[in-house]
Amino acid sequence: xxxxxxxxxxxxxxxxxxxxxxxxxxxxxxxxxxxxxxxxxxxxxxxxxxxxxxxxxxxxxxxxxxxxxxxxxxxxxxxxxxxxxxxxxxxxxxxxxxxxxxxxxxxxxxxxxxxxxxxxxxxxxxxxxxxxxxxxxxxxxxxxxxxxxxxxxxxxxxxxxxxxxxxxxxxxxxxxxxxxxxxxxxxxxxxxxxx
Amino acid sequence: xxxxxxxxxxxxxxxxxxxxxxxxxxxxxxxxxxxxxxxxxxxxxxxxxxxxxxxxxxxxxxxxxxxxxxxxxxxxxxxxxxxxxxxxxxxxxxxxxxxxxxxxxxxxxxxxxxxxxxxxxxxxxxxxxxxxxxxxxxxxxxxxxxxxxxxxxxxxxxxxxxxxxxxxxxxxxxxxxxxxxxxxxxxxxxxxxxxxxxxxxxxxxxxxxxxxxxxxxxxxxxxxxxxxxxxxxxxxxxxxxxxxxxxxxxxxxxxxxxxxxxxxxxxxxxxxxxxxxxxxxxxxxxxxxxxxxxxxxxxxxxxxxxxxxxxxxxxxxxxxxxxxxxxxxxxxxxx
Numbered sequence: 001x002x003x004x005x006x007x008x009x010x011x012x013x014x015x016x017x018x019x020x021x022x023x024x025x026x027x028x029x030x031x032x033x034x035x036x037x038x039x040x041x042x043x044x045x046x047x048x049x050x051x052x053x054x055x056x057x058x059x060x061x062x063x064x065x066x067x068x069x070x071x072x073x074x075x076x077x078x079x080x081x082x083x084x085x086x087x088x089x090x091x092x093x094x095x096x097x098x099x100x101x102x103x104x105x106x107x108x109x110x111x112x113x114x115x116x117x118x119x120x121x122x123x124x125x126x127x128x129x130x131x132x133x134x135x136x137x138x139x140x141x142x143x144x145x146x147x148x149x150x151x152x153x154x155x156x157x158x159x160x161x162x163x164x165x166x167x168x169x170x171x172x173x174x175x176x177x178x179x180x181x182x183x184x185x186x187x188x189x190x191x192x193x194x195x
Numbered sequence: 196x197x198x199x200x201x202x203x204x205x206x207x208x209x210x211x212x213x214x215x216x217x218x219x220x221x222x223x224x225x226x227x228x229x230x231x232x233x234x235x236x237x238x239x240x241x242x243x244x245x246x247x248x249x250x251x252x253x254x255x256x257x258x259x260x261x262x263x264x265x266x267x268x269x270x271x272x273x274x275x276x277x278x279x280x281x282x283x284x285x286x287x288x289x290x291x292x293x294x295x296x297x298x299x300x301x302x303x304x305x306x307x308x309x310x311x312x313x314x315x316x317x318x319x320x321x322x323x324x325x326x327x328x329x330x331x332x333x334x335x336x337x338x339x340x341x342x343x344x345x346x347x348x349x350x351x352x353x354x355x356x357x358x359x360x361x362x363x364x365x366x367x368x369x370x371x372x373x374x375x376x377x378x379x380x381x382x383x384x385x386x387x388x389x390x391x392x393x394x395x396x397x398x399x400x401x402x403x404x405x406x407x408x409x410x411x412x413x414x415x416x417x418x419x420x421x422x423x424x425x426x427x428x429x430x431x432x433x434x435x436x437x438x439x440x441x442x443x444x445x446x447x448x449x450x451x452x453x454x455x456x457x458x459x460x461x462x463x464x465x466x467x468x469x470x471x472x473x474x475x476x477x478x479x480x481x482x483x484x485x486x487x488x489x490x491x492x493x494x495x496x497x498x499x500x501x502x503x504x505x506x507x508x509x510x511x512x513x514x515x516x517x518x519x520x521x522x523x524x525x526x527x528x529x530x
Contacts (some may be wrong), residue, residue, distance in 0.1 A: 060339035
């Protein structure tokens with residue numbers, strides 16, 4: 001297998017990053033539309049303040065510019081794997097609540113879930129390119145949660161979608177950092193200091 | 196050090212002449228000028244409904260000895276109204292700045308205190324030397340969904356007031372306008388203008404945080420702008436300019452994903468390339484399209500609208516009838 005810094009690997013990385021950026025851009029746009037639908041269907045207000053929801057990976061990060069390429073990929077992968085499980089759970093709750101499998105909201109959730117899975121796979125590809133095998137998935141999803149009330153479920157769903165929208169923003173930036181030519185992604189890329 | 200006495204506009208002010216008795220004979224002056232006795236109540240100076248012009252140095256002298264018994268500086272002003280605060284990030288993702296001002300002056304000195312809270316964390320907003328009334332803060336976290344809360348308190352000797360702003364990290368992102376906008380005609384292309392610009396120098400990392408652009412242009416003689424949105428690149432060729440007309444062109448920038456559009460850049464002017472007038476011969480008069488020197492459509496000189504067989508008229512004013520029709524039609528449009 002070509003070394004992580006070989007010209008062909010660099011080309012493949014740039015190509016994967018470019019496609020990943022497009023994927024995640026479309027995903028973000030869909031998540032934002034889904035947020036509107038979700039709030040409307042669940043009777044929630046845009047001002048609903050959702051504190052950090054347990055089990056939802058926060059997109060917020062300190063010293064973002066100092067992260068190595070591998071760190072970025074690993075954190076992204078862990079996050080999207082978590083979102084995959086969370087969205088599957090939301091879809092299940094949705095079906096329980098409404099009894100029908102095929103509502104507009106359900107379809108929109110399923111579409112986003114598909115994109116999240118696709119992006120997770122994309123990240124695994126990028127990790128393989130860094131000569132890192134992706135970490136195995138721990139367990140089968142989020143740890144068993146105490147049964148939430150219907151309202152708590154709705155708020156939790158809002159928190160999941162909002163955080164996913166933030167992650168989609170961050171992932172695009174992460175991939176652009178990754179795609180920058182220069183020293184191998186193992187070393188820390190840093191923002192040029194502006195005057 | 197002379198004491199300063201602060202009073203609100205419209206207040207009634209009574210000044211005592213130090214430790215002098217009420218019935219002592221005194222003289223009051225303001226900025227060295229004697230004050231009329233009608234203003235006095237005994238040895239007290241009464242100023243009713245004070246206004247700004249009454250600010251000044253007030254002195255009280257004992258009647259006969261002319262000893263200075265009391266002196267004060269009166270400053271008339273108002274307590275602060277609610278300040279106007281705005282916060283903006285023009286250098287995302289490095290940080291943001293907040294700037295403020297008072298909607299109406301207080302006429303006395305004010306001090307400002309700003310606090311920035313992110314979740315439970317208190318952050319320090321470092322005051323800028325220039326301009327005053329501005330401070331900047333570095334982002335410690337990026338991609339946070341937790342809102343920032345900025346509170347500005349303004350205090351002076353007559354009162355205090357405050358205002359609060361709450362916002363998301365990405366909502367206040369607004370780049371500076373693009374720089375070095377240049378518009379040039381394109382040789383041999385009478386309907387084209389080549390526009391180029393640069394990212395604003397305050398935007399620290401255009402590679403990871405690319406900007407998209409909005410171009411607007413119009414001929415000076417028209418009010419309607421044409422718009423083009425460009426998702427990448429820092430140049431664009433306008434291909435539908437009206438020949439020979441001077442254009443005004445501006446560009447704005449926005450982060451690709453978040454925030455709002457910048458203000459419009461400085462406007463640049465440019466006129467598309469026009470052919471130099473040929474030295475006229477009879478041959479040239481016939482084949483050249485009619486070009487009125489006033490504002491009418493001018494076909495590209497290389498295009499032949501008609502051949503000699505379709506000429507009408509004779510001599511110096513020969514016009515081919517198809518050209519005449521075209522010109523007439525366009526002249527109507529452009530009146």
